[in-house]
Amino acid sequence: MPRLANKVAVVAGGATGIGAACAVRYAAEGAKVVIGDFNIDTAKALADEIGPNAIAVRYDAADADSIKNLIESAVAAFGTINVLHNNVAITSLAIQSQDTTVVDIPIEIWNATLNVNVTSFLLGSKYAIPHMIKAGGGSIINTSSDSGRVGDVVRTAYGASKAAVISLTQHIAVQYGLQGIRCNAITPGVILTGAMKEDPALVEFIRPHILTPNFGGPEDIASLATFLASDEAGYITGQAIACDGGHLAHQPQMADVRKAMAEANAN
Template identity: 35%
Template sequence: MYKALSLEGKVAIITGGAGGIGQATIELMVGRGARVAIADIALDRAQAVAAKYGDSALAIEMDLTDEDSIKRMVVRVVEHFGRIDILHNNATAVGQHLVAADNAIGEMSTDTWDTFFDTNCRGTMIVTREALPHLIASGAGAIVNTVSGMALQGNIRFHAYSATKAAMIQMTRAVATAYGRKGVRCNAVAPGLVLTETVAKDFPPAMLKLVLDETPRDRVGAPHDIAEVVAFLASDAARNITGQTLVADGGVSIHIPGFSAYREFFGE
């Protein structure tokens, strides 16, 4: 392994670590030498993940809508591991009821809008704020925010989710600018569709075909594809990269409108 990609001796917090991208990132980071705190609202699932990695992982219950639980999580990480070098803000508002309620602005309930912003923006801000003194003390702190390709494009639905992820992109730039001279880098990764176990089970086949038809690659993303980007951005190999949003969507966002129709027209 290229030496700069090593995370040996680093301590990372991964919020939403019990989910698909979180689990893949934990596996990769531990494999590269890091110790990892798995912060998740589903403590039983986080504990099941942590059990795979022995002393290298610690499960902590955390609710992004509960400021006190965030503060307790950060204190617990420092008590247990002694430091924080990496923060992966990966947790997000989830649930079929929220996805179903995330309509266009004209049909959006205030409660749905507030739920997404309370979790994705307010919660992420608090985690970042509480971790920052320790990331500064590290001397080479790295923050990686999981955003979304939908933050960069318009859609007929999912207006609350996409707005929060766009706000997180600006938060990424702001933190990178304010704390770069204090030794902290902050970047974001913007996945497209990622086939986690939940998505693979619940995603409508017709919609999956739509995504595949618009993807220049011959596959949609898997959790480990995103984990590789996160681990890179957290490592010294990315030491001169900060304030950036790295799009990891298989090329969905790069092409002209009508891409799938052009492919059909030219027989490709």
């Protein structure tokens, strides 16, 4: 039997990149899938591609009523919600380039980033959890980031938002675990989506710091998310699981040591 047979999965921020790969994979594993996104044309095209077990719903993660409508639309279409994947984030380079240092960041950029990247996860969970409890339980997956685990020279709001996602994940796991709800975060490293390809300089900075020969793709996150969504992960909750090619798994000086050893061997 497919791993997500008889489950209804909502992907919030599912039109492109990681969310799209997860939506495709959830459907391939037997789930009925609701793709929420403000890029509705792309979300609809994806739902059409998946087939009758998928629908697209226009929603804006910056708007509480819109998030409520996404959850209610899923229940209206498919009867319940078993999996909620909070995946949305502000990924546009135009906005991220203004997400600078603590002293320089415009407060509007901070507020907008926290609102979309964290508050929308709280609200999606707030509206979905009562339906999940009625259904006997569920799985919430929150897309965080390596950026939520360490400091950086810029992207202060993005990093803080992704750290908050990990804490929110633990709070949900604690508060609703006995009612059958599991909640886990995924912390991707560089995943070569369209959003990430917009920032080739950042990608090249990170390249010497991963342990695998190549960067991951959206399907790598989809594999992990599908497992977390399924009953096979029934004893896993409250975790932040990295899918990052080992980016944060080594001594900080590793790249320098590798380079020095290669130079010594060449001489």
